[in-house]
Amino acid sequence: MRFSCVSLFILISMQLWALEVVDHRQIEERIKPLGQVRLEKQRISAANSGLVSEKAPTKELSGQTIYDQYCFTCHNDGLAGAPKFRLETDWRPRLDKKTMDELVASAIKGVNAMPAKGTCTTCNELDIKNAIQYMLPQP
Numbered sequence: 001m002r003f004s005c006v007s008l009f010i011l012i013s014m015q016l017w018a019l020e021v022v023d024h025r026q027i028e029e030r031i032k033p034l035g036q037v038r039l040e041k042q043r044i045s046a047a048n049s050g051l052v053s054e055k056a057p058t059k060e061l062s063g064q065t066i067y068d069q070y071c072f073t074c075h076n077d078g079l080a081g082a083p084k085f086r087l088e089t090d091w092r093p094r095l096d097k098k099t100m101d102e103l104v105a106s107a108i109k110g111v112n113a114m115p116a117k118g119t120c121t122t123c124n125e126l127d128i129k130n131a132i133q134y135m136l137p138q139p
Contacts, residue, residue: 061127063134070120071131080113088137095136104129 067075067085074082083090094103107128110116117123123131 061123061130063130063132066120066123066127066131067134070118070123071135074114074118075135082114083135085135086137091135091137100129100132103132107132 072085074080075085078084078087078090083094098106104125107114108117108125110118117128118131120127120131
């Protein structure tokens with residue numbers, strides 16, 4: 001009787017330990033990072049070791065391309081207070097208060113309901129500037 005109780009106790013404790021291991025692995029799988037952050041020094045050392053190929057410089061996108069892909073939805077109809085495409089009355093107050101560099105900085109950080117970079121996460125500062133210049137009223 002004692003032997004069966006001890007063996008039953010050991011069997012139950014082993015099953016609980018196995019469940020803990022499985023749960024632990026599932027939790028690790030759920031919370032693992034989606035990507036990695038690579039610092040410049042790491043990128044250079046990885047490129048020197050042949051692990052990473054150097055990227056070509058990013059191609060500058062035209063203002064119209066960026067506007068059509070990312071800005072059209074809000075700036076065409078003026079959603080959430082966005083200045084409408086090439087409408088003088090919407091853009092004039094902004095142009096009176098800010099320089100082009102300040103408008104670009106606002107667009108990169110996001111302003112009011114506009115998310116950072118207007119959802120164009122791959123756009124650089126020059127791309128954003130081109131898009132703003134394209135949206136401004138034409139003389």
